[in-house]
Amino acid sequence: MKVIAHELTKAIKENMSIDWNLRDSARARMRITVRRLLKKYGYPPDLQKFAVDTVVKQAELMAGGMEV
Numbered sequence: 001m002k003v004i005a006h007e008l009t010k011a012i013k014e015n016m017s018i019d020w021n022l023r024d025s026a027r028a029r030m031r032i033t034v035r036r037l038l039k040k041y042g043y044p045p046d047l048q049k050f051a052v053d054t055v056v057k058q059a060e061l062m063a064g065g066m067e068v
Contacts, residue, residue: 004041011037012059031056 011033015026034052043051 004037004043007037008034008055012055012062016059016063027056030059 012030015030015033031052034055035048038048038051
């Protein structure tokens with residue numbers, strides 16, 4: 001789990017742009033990245049939707065904390 005969390009954090013930071021949370025294409029790209037990472041580490045398919053939604057919500061919170 002620690003490796004997955006580390007890679008997810010890295011991927012989110014790399015994909016985060018100024019207005020990523022406002023553009024549907026950028027959000028879709030982030031969701032695809034998260035799904036690929038989860039699949040890579042054998043995350044259960046029935047739990048992936050919830051995990052992807054959770055990661056995107058956390059990324060939104062993280063981006064909100066970065067705004068000045």
